[in-house]
Amino acid sequence: MSQAPNPRCHTLPLDTLNFETRALHADGHNKPLHSHNQPIFQTSTFLFDSPEHGARLFAGKEKGHIYTRIGNPTVEAFESVIACLEEGFGAIAFGSGMAAVHAATLSFLQGGDHIVVGDTLYGPSTHLLVDVYAKWGIASTVVDPANLAAVQEALTQHPNTKLVYLESPANPTNKLSDIRAIAEMSHRAGAITVVDNTFMTPVFQQPLKLGADVVLHSLTKYLNGHGDVVGGVVVCKTAEHAQRVRNFRKDTGGILAPFDSWLVLRGLRTLKVRMEQLNKNGLVVAQFLHSHPKISKVMHPGLPDFPGHELALRQMKGFGSTFSFLMKDGYEAAKGLLERVHICSVGVSLGGVDTLIEHPASMTHASVPEALMAKQGLTRNLVRISVGLEDPADIIADLKQALDQL
Numbered sequence: 001m002s003q004a005p006n007p008r009c010h011t012l013p014l015d016t017l018n019f020e021t022r023a024l025h026a027d028g029h030n031k032p033l034h035s036h037n038q039p040i041f042q043t044s045t046f047l048f049d050s051p052e053h054g055a056r057l058f059a060g061k062e063k064g065h066i067y068t069r070i071g072n073p074t075v076e077a078f079e080s081v082i083a084c085l086e087e088g089f090g091a092i093a094f095g096s097g098m099a100a101v102h103a104a105t106l107s108f109l110q111g112g113d114h115i116v117v118g119d120t121l122y123g124p125s126t127h128l129l130v131d132v133y134a135k136w137g138i139a140s141t142v143v144d145p146a147n148l149a150a151v152q153e154a155l156t157q158h159p160n161t162k163l164v165y166l167e168s169p170a171n172p173t174n175k176l177s178d179i180r181a182i183a184e185m186s187h188r189a190g191a192i193t194v195v196d197n198t199f200m201t202p203v204f205q206q207p208l209k210l211g212a213d214v215v216l217h218s219l220t221k222y223l224n225g226h227g228d229v230v231g232g233v234v235v236c237k238t239a240e241h242a243q244r245v246r247n248f249r250k251d252t253g254g255i256l257a258p259f260d261s262w263l264v265l266r267g268l269r270t271l272k273v274r275m276e277q278l279n280k281n282g283l284v285v286a287q288f289l290h291s292h293p294k295i296s297k298v299m300h301p302g303l304p305d306f307p308g309h310e311l312a313l314r315q316m317k318g319f320g321s322t323f324s325f326l327m328k329d330g331y332e333a334a335k336g337l338l339e340r341v342h343i344c345s346v347g348v349s350l351g352g353v354d355t356l357i358e359h360p361a362s363m364t365h366a367s368v369p370e371a372l373m374a375k376q377g378l379t380r381n382l383v384r385i386s387v388g389l390e391d392p393a394d395i396i397a398d399l400k401q402a403l404d405q406l
């Protein structure tokens with residue numbers, strides 16, 4: 001079957017260029033009809049010159065496009081850019097972040113295998129990896145990834161572990177994992193490490209460079225960044241792994257649409273400037289909340305009292321703009337805050353241009369079993385905010401007026 005091209009940064013001198021330049025140029029030059037911008041190939045299928053041409057493409061004897069579920073030039077343009085930014089060999093785009101979580105794991109697993117899963121993840125990821133996979137004979141051990149001895153023990157106790165799955169920083173409490181240390185342990189145990197890098201983006205963290213084998217993103221969040229696409233992507237360190245995920249996508253059919261790929265490509269052009277400003281705004285808002293008497297705890301990796309602060313400084317180049325905080329007066333106060341904000345919009349999702357605020361225990365993480373919620377510190381007085389690009393003074397004023405009314 002057709003082989004998607006290697007990321008173009010492996011054939012052009014782009015790999016010697018810096019991040020901002022790669023974000024703008026890694027989709028390749030020589031676009032059709034001398035177009036400056038990337039065209040959208042809004043087509044389901046591609047035509048063959050002759051029956052022999054079609055047969056050669058299907059036999060993998062010649063490169064070219066066959067059918068959009070298998071590959072599409074607009075999707076590949078996006079894949080090329082994200083592969084260059086994560087510095088992986090190949091990227092495979094999906095129609096949602098959850099489709100990417102599914103592919104980044106199940107491409108490497110079969111019934112009878114065991115996986116080690118971090119105890120704090122996006123709610124549906126926990127549900128998929130722990131509850132759904134169990135039905136197909138893939139057992140899991142949920143560990144506190146901040147406790148390296150616990151990770152090692154899980155690997156030792158389960159020699160059939162094929163994969164370790166982490167989210168760092170984890171949604172919603174920002175718990176951090178030492179990616180380098182865990183990847184080394186996993187490799188010694190014959191397992192691969194998969195990291196969900198949605199909260200950081202390659203601007204602030206590159207898990208493949210820290211030793212992970214596979215990195216994934218919900219494109220819905222920071223990478224697209226404008227709140228108008230649902231998508232996901234998997235980036236692999238090796239060609240062999242990338243081909244496995246690409247074959248998995250062909251079989252299961254979850255490719256990202258050409259138009260959505262084009263929108264995410266547009267989002268990537270401003271990724272670095274957006275992330276840098278969001279990082280600044282997030283820290284200022286976190287500092288305000290930290291000083292407010294109605295809030296008992298702020299879980300932002302940039303605050304010196306955050307348990308993973310030292311690791312954050314070592315492993316990440318920024319802190320992002322999504323974090324959680326605890327209301328002193330319980331769920332009623334959390335609900336009251338959400339009822340009284342005007343600039344911050346109440347809704348799930350994160351990483352867009354404007355501020356979103358939500359209540360994980362009843363929304364994004366409602367599918368997490370209660371015992372695991374307690375283990376994660378995901379209490380009912382916890383509120384998650386994704387700080388946007390508004391003037392932070394306005395976000396703070398909005399939060400302050402809401403808190404003052406409680």
Ligand SMILES: *Cc1c(COP(=O)(O)O)cnc(C)c1O
Nearest residue numbers: 096097098122171198218220231
């Ligand atoms: C949102 C999210 C996902 C799932 O992405 P969708 O695009 O909503 O399917 C996975 N991981 C993390 C960390 C997320 O925040």
